[in-house]
Amino acid sequence: MRILLGITGGIAAYKAAGLIRGLSELGHEVTVVPTENALKFIGKPTLESLSGHSIETDMYQDVAQVRHVELGQQADLILIAPATASFIARFAAGIADDLMLNAILASKAPVIVCPAMHTEMWQNEATQANVATLEARGVKVMQPATGRLTGDDSGPGRLPETEDIIAFTLQDQALKGKRVIVTAGGTREPIDAVRFIGNSSSGRMGIELAKAARDAGASVHLIAANIDLPLPKGIEVTRVGSVDELELAMDRDCDVMIMAAAVSDFRVENPHLGKLKRSEGLNLELTPTKDLIANYAALHPKTIQIAFALAEETDERLIEIARGKLSDKSITAVVGNSFEALGNHETVVQFVTKDDAVELRGTKAQVSASIIDLVAGLNK
Ligand SMILES: Cc1cc2nc3c(=O)[nH]c(=O)nc-3n(C[C@H](O)[C@H](O)[C@H](O)COP(=O)(O)O)c2cc1C
Structure with a gap:
């Protein structure tokens, strides 16, 4: 603040x-x-x-x-x-x-x-x-x-x-005394000792959400997956690389879990131990990873769980997709955003709960502050 x-x-x-x-x-x-x-x-x-x-x-x-x-x-x-x-x-x-x-x-x-x-x-x-x-x-x-x-x-x-x-x-802060976990960045699944399957999430949105939650009085734990940006002060940070490391770091109780990290949907079944050579050719066998937020919600039903849904869709369709995720994963709210937000300072999102959908627009800092205000008004 x-x-x-x-x-x-x-x-x-x-x-x-x-x-x-x-x-x-x-x-x-x-x-x-x-x-x-x-x-x-x-x-x-x-x-x-x-x-x-x-x-x-x-x-x-x-x-x-x-x-x-x-x-x-x-x-x-x-x-x-x-x-x-x-x-x-x-x-x-x-x-x-x-x-x-x-x-x-x-x-x-x-x-x-x-x-x-x-x-x-x-x-x-x-x-x-x-x-x-x-x-x-x-x-x-x-x-x-x-x-x-x-x-x-x-x-x-x-x-x-x-x-x-x-x-x-x-004393009057909206999340005073609450424990908030924010995951941010993008996971990396190893192919061999030096290569990985990753994504282009910068972690900026998660960082802004962590700052907004901190400014609202929460004690915040940021789980940072491969983030190069400077991390905020006054926040506990755990750095992780892969989906497994992220799952391990998430294994603790909190009042609000915000899953802003872009988590790999697939992992390489048997990553090569050394560096693969071009001459050896490459056939990757991929298996789906665990749905970490759905898993967390099942294990922590009293926690408010917020997921992100990234889609290349119109607003109406985005709300529909977000509602689908909401019920599939049994979570409290889904923030639907479009591909355009990746790496940018500005964003437009739909904050979707089972009863409501609110459009939020502005810099990632402004949108994060609005998301945290909405989260503070949610009950479990
Ligand atoms: C040694 C000393 C201590 C002072 N301590 C106080 C104080 O604790 N509280 C107060 O209201 N005024 C105190 N004053 C008076 C203020 O300094 C004075 O009212 C001044 O105009 C305040 O200016 P300001 O409100 O623009 O900072 C003190 C003055 C002196 C000389």
């Missing part, structure tokens, strides 16, 4: 360093926008090295890019931690007098605010009224922790611990 992390000028600003690290380690892309005053409490080099990008506070830098609109539109979620009393007041009043507030107002993403200030400032009627205004608008405000404050005094107003802020931030 692309998280815009706003940092304001309170004593707890230094704790934002832990948030950048913690959220990045979970695989999220964190863009940091501090206020000018935040930089009095935490240095630009710290924020730049932890987030991996340069830090801007100036609205009028890179004007051609209209940075605040770009920042706001690119964010899936906005987190302000720590949030000062002054920021909360400006946000409640709709004042856009710096880069961060302009980006927030230019965004449709959900906003989470983590106030941190002295107890008297937190309990002040003005602050409480501003918090109530934000909550009434759908902003999620995390209650500050009680404990030691800047000086010797203590009370409510402390910024909560990093892991508590991360848990609060990610």
Whole structure:
């Protein structure tokens, strides 16, 4: 998920360093926008090295890019931690007098605010009224922790611990606490020690599905069959080659199994141990492989199982083919897609369940996010 992390000028600003690290380690892309005053409490080099990008506070830098609109539109979620009393007041009043507030107002993403200030400032009627205004608008405000404050005094107003802020931030995710397995790429069946029967699946769709499931809060295991693309962070990965290796890697329980890998329908009965010579000639005897998703569904009836059906067909026919697979394999849903999607960034798919068929269109990342939303709404 692309998280815009706003940092304001309170004593707890230094704790934002832990948030950048913690959220990045979970695989999220964190863009940091501090206020000018935040930089009095935490240095630009710290924020730049932890987030991996340069830090801007100036609205009028890179004007051609209209940075605040770009920042706001690119964010899936906005987190302000720590949030000062002054920021909360400006946000409640709709004042856009710096880069961060302009980006927030230019965004449709959900906003989470983590106030941190002295107890008297937190309990002040003005602050409480501003918090109530934000909550009434759908902003999620995390209650500050009680404990030691800047000086010797203590009370409510402390910024909560990093892991508590991360848990609060990610708590509403659609697949929170679910275990999702995604298979991706294409299997290879050996002919001899160096040759194989393979297919042209790049694994891109499976990677995007794994990222979308991760961003929806699931703990994701990606089984990658012969994928050359970079694999996402925050995801457990098992690399496999053949159908047998894939079956072995799939042999575990999960809540959702997404079979996006292109699995060979045939294997060579007796692969040659060395390298075959042209002069020897070649006669391949092929036998059908196991239907791995149907097999998994029979063994794990409580799991939501999603298969892919690749066909060179019209939309109507594709839905029919997908429905056929649905009942043949006794699975929950089938994503029907056409040959054209192979290796491309863009795709059009039909998400077919026994009662419904939904067309999804866009980049593989966009379509994957929509598939994961639909999967989160399925019951078993
Ligand atoms: C040492 C020091 C610590 C501060 N700590 C806080 C704080 O924890 N919370 C807060 O709301 N304001 C705090 N302030 C006041 C803010 O820095 C001030 O309201 C500032 O205008 C906030 O700017 P910003 O919201 O644009 O970042 C502190 C000021 C100083 C000098």
